[in-house]
Amino acid sequence: MREFSGTWMRHSGDFWGGFAAMLVALPASVAFGVTVYAAINPHYAAFGALAGILGATALGLLAPVFGGTDRLISAPCAPAAAVLSAFAIQLVGQGTTPVTIVLLMTVLGILTGLIQMLIGFVGIGGLIKYIPYPVVSGYLSGVGLIIIGSQLPKFAGAPEGTLWYQALIKPELWDLRGLAIGGVTAAAMLLSRRFVKTVPGTIIGIVAGAVTYGSLAALDPSMRVLEGNELVVGELGANGAGYIDLITNRWNDIGEMRLSQVGGLIGSAITLAALLSIDTLKTCVILDQMTRTRHEPNRELAAQGFANAVASTIGGMPGAGTMGATLVNLSSGAQTRMSGIVEGVTVAVVGLVLGAFVAWIPIAALAGVLLVVGMRMIDTDPLRFLESRSTVLDFSVVLAVVASALFIGLIAASAVGVVLSIILFLREQVGGNVVRRKSVVGQRSSTWYRPDAEMQRLEQFGDTAVIFELQGSLFFGTTHQLYLRLEPELSTTHYLILDLQRVQSVDLTAAHMLSLVRDILSERKVPLILSSVREMLPNGRNLREFLELAGLVPDGEKVLFMPSLEAAIEWVEERILGDVGKADATLPPLELHEIGLFKGSKPDTLIDLATCLEARSCKTGDVVYDVGDMDCNLYLVRSGEVRIMGRVGTDVQLHHIATYGRGEFFGGLAFLDHRPRGNSAVVSADAELYVLSMEKFDVLAEEHKRIALLLISQLARTLALRLRHSDQELTLLREN
Known part of the structure; x- marks a missing residue:
């Protein structure tokens, strides 16, 4: 009993989170399914509702089990509904029979899932984020417009076969009952964001539409009958043998499809897989930011692909990790992937056991929901591109993708967008200075x-x-x-x-x-x-x-x-300089008067200085001094080479910044300012050095002020010349 109590306490948040997510995912899934199948034929709306429920169930159960993202809720989504609706509308326009369209959509969903699995297994899930923004923006805007165009006749309650522009300009085609239900639904969704924060707008909209339908049904007896009622979804036909026969017959028909028909779906499947993957990963990124976690994109895409393939196999709709249901799940206390499984189970129970209630959902209410979804998918941000001449061509990419989606097809829109983006990229690269x-x-x-x-x-x-x-x-x-x-x-x-x-x-x-x-x-x-x-x-x-x-x-x-x-x-x-090699290592070490710092000085004036110098022999690799050493000695190179190694910026690794050879000196800055060394000196070729310590120089300065003044003057002059040369180089770098 105590173990059960502890388990319940650990997963109670997952239960309530999954249940709350179901309240968001189920109505939306039904709406998306009805949208897709009603585009084939209004009599197929019930099949659409069933496809939405089955898709939400399969995605809810399988994606969390095999995925790697806690709290993520997967269900049929707007991009899937838009692409499949547009796909169905195109086939209807080509005269394809409804049965064949259903078969092709089933195969399309399976191919989409397999492509997503391939993306995940190959490990290129992270590359999806590199799809150009103008392409995604134009594609989603085009899809949003397609959704709006497909839903306007249903929103107005117009007869089957009515085109979107006819539904707008011919009021005689309107059914005021459907118009009232759809209008109330859309208004409730739009206003819910302002007044209600805890309940998703989709639920509020559908409830408002259902209440409106009930109010009208109280005055119209024909609305209280399910059979033949074109205002509601209708019987789902998902009980027992009926459902088994439906899926069995569908797979028998798929087995008779030609390979060329399947091959013709590859382009659409790639497009749908990319959109669903983007939608999923976008949700995962936002979830990571809110929970301070990190998802595994490739594992998640492989799991989503498997779930989509299974969902399509059993007659459901494909989908993705959805933002709305995921955020509701998170805010309701979910902690693990168990919440997604709870969501999938409750969708199956509520959707299939209580299918009679789903049958009474008004089609106009679902159309109102999808009209709002379609409007929200339209990306208005690219309009700002028109404000500058430098970004007008970027806006043209968005416009071309939208136009291609509306007048040619979604696959063509993707191809046009990618090609134009490549052209713009090449323009920028060619225009840049190499x-x-x-x-x-x-x-x-x-x-x-x-x-x-x-x-x-x-x-x-x-x-x-x-x-x-x-x-x-x-x-x-x-x-x-x-x-x-x-x-x-x-x-x-x-x-x-x-x-x-x-x-x-x-x-x-x-x-x-x-x-x-x-x-x-x-x-x-x-x-x-x-x-x-x-x-x-x-x-x-x-x-x-x-x-x-x-x-x-x-x-x-x-x-x-x-x-x-x-x-x-x-x-x-x-x-x-005519010196192909390094300095001749066989030459004897320089004497003091031969070193560049003292050239031109009389030898007898350097006699006292010479007595203060220490002769030191160093082997290759010896460290003369290191960063941070309190070494204020001045070093004169009689022979060999010494490299100066220092840090560049915040890099802790030492880099080669200077080399001093025969006749040069180094260490002058610390000799003058008495501060710790800011770099290291390492012998790079066996060297003979003269070393003047600060203590010896102080004694020399007391006894032979002229010699000390000569040394400081020559040292300052040489450092000034080095600084002037460095300043010229910095000026050159800054000007270029």
């Missing part, structure tokens, strides 16, 4: 700090080496633009560097263009230098491997791959 920045080596520098004489030579001859920093996508749409930017340099430059750090993708057309650039440069013995050639692009492609397969194989003369732009600039600098 050259982020153009500069020359004379304006930029590598991570090497070089003596003044070398810097002057680089400034003099650096404009013969051109750098293009590329960005975005290099594909057939931007290839010609890039070639036009490169062409003027191909006949004059001595070095051409193309930096690919910010390139997102490269196609074969762009790779072929780069091969052409290589061939033109090679005629002048000029290499094409490609820097930052990543092994993995955002699209998953190995860029280096792709370029090599396209013919851009590094060979040391025609094509060079450099790991970074700094490395490419360093390679070019060495050739401009």
